Amino acid sequence: xxxxxxxxxSGGDLWYLENGHGELEKSNHCNKVVIRWIxxxxxVVLSGPEPSTLIDAIPVGVLRRxxxxxxxxSGQSILANPAxxxxxxxxxxxxxxxxxxxxxLHTGVVGSKRAGAEWAKNHLGQSWVDLIDRAWGGRPNPxxxxxxxxxxxxxxxxxxxxxxxxxxxVEFAAADKM
Numbered sequence: 001x002x003x004x005x006x007x008x009x010s011g012g013d014l015w016y017l018e019n020g021h022g023e024l025e026k027s028n029h030c031n032k033v034v035i036r037w038i039x040x041x042x043x044v045v046l047s048g049p050e051p052s053t054l055i056d057a058i059p060v061g062v063l064r065r066x067x068x069x070x071x072x073x074s075g076q077s078i079l080a081n082p083a084x085x086x087x088x089x090x091x092x093x094x095x096x097x098x099x100x101x102x103x104x105l106h107t108g109v110v111g112s113k114r115a116g117a118e119w120a121k122n123h124l125g126q127s128w129v130d131l132i133d134r135a136w137g138g139r140p141n142p143x144x145x146x147x148x149x150x151x152x153x154x155x156x157x158x159x160x161x162x163x164x165x166x167x168x169x170v171e172f173a174a175a176d177k178m
Contacts, residue, residue: 019089020146033058033066038110060108067105068173071098075166082159091150092138094158095131098165099124105169124164131157 013026037058043051078085078094085094100116102124111119117136121129131154138145150158 019142032070033063034070034104034110037063042110063110064105064108064173064176067101068169071101071105071166071169075162078162079159082155085158086150086155087146088138088148088150089142089146091155091158092135092145095135095154095161096139098162099132102165102168102172105172124161124168128161128164131161 013028015024016027017024036055040051040055040057045051075098085091096113096117099120100111100113103116103119104110106119106123114136117132121132124132134151134154
């Protein structure tokens with residue numbers, strides 16, 4: 001086993017920079033299956049070896065189970081206490097993040113937020129298109145948008161989208177027999 005591989009598998013703390021913060025901190029926030037998949041499959045080498053030589057391949061079933069778990073756990077957290085997400089940054093982030101997660105679950109690969117948003121607009125139903133489009137439009141300048149209140153109607157509809165994604169994920173998992 002490679003030395004770096006041990007750290008990536010351990011779930012241990014890595015250096016992390018939270019949105020809107022100015023200092024790095026040690027956290028296990030990014031030492032997750034999905035992040036390791038992105039790093040291995042999409043990582044850009046600035047110096048040193050290819051990520052695929054440091055991180056073992058992640059089977060699609062493992063990736064899908066991690067995505068399903070993330071949808072359920074983060075969805076439950078948001079639904080239990082939506083108040084912290086009542087700003088423009090987090091409200092739009094939640095919409096796009098859940099669209100992306102559901103898209104990733106269906107494809108078995110990690111795609112972009114844009115791809116997830118477009119996929120969701122075609123698969124979640126017409127009633128969600130405007131919310132997703134407004135979320136996409138709300139992405140610029142996170143250092144400002146985190147200090148702005150969320151649109152009241154969009155904030156009200158965001159937990160409903162989270163519920164819809166959670167149900168769709170469970171249905172997919174049951175049909176796919178994950």
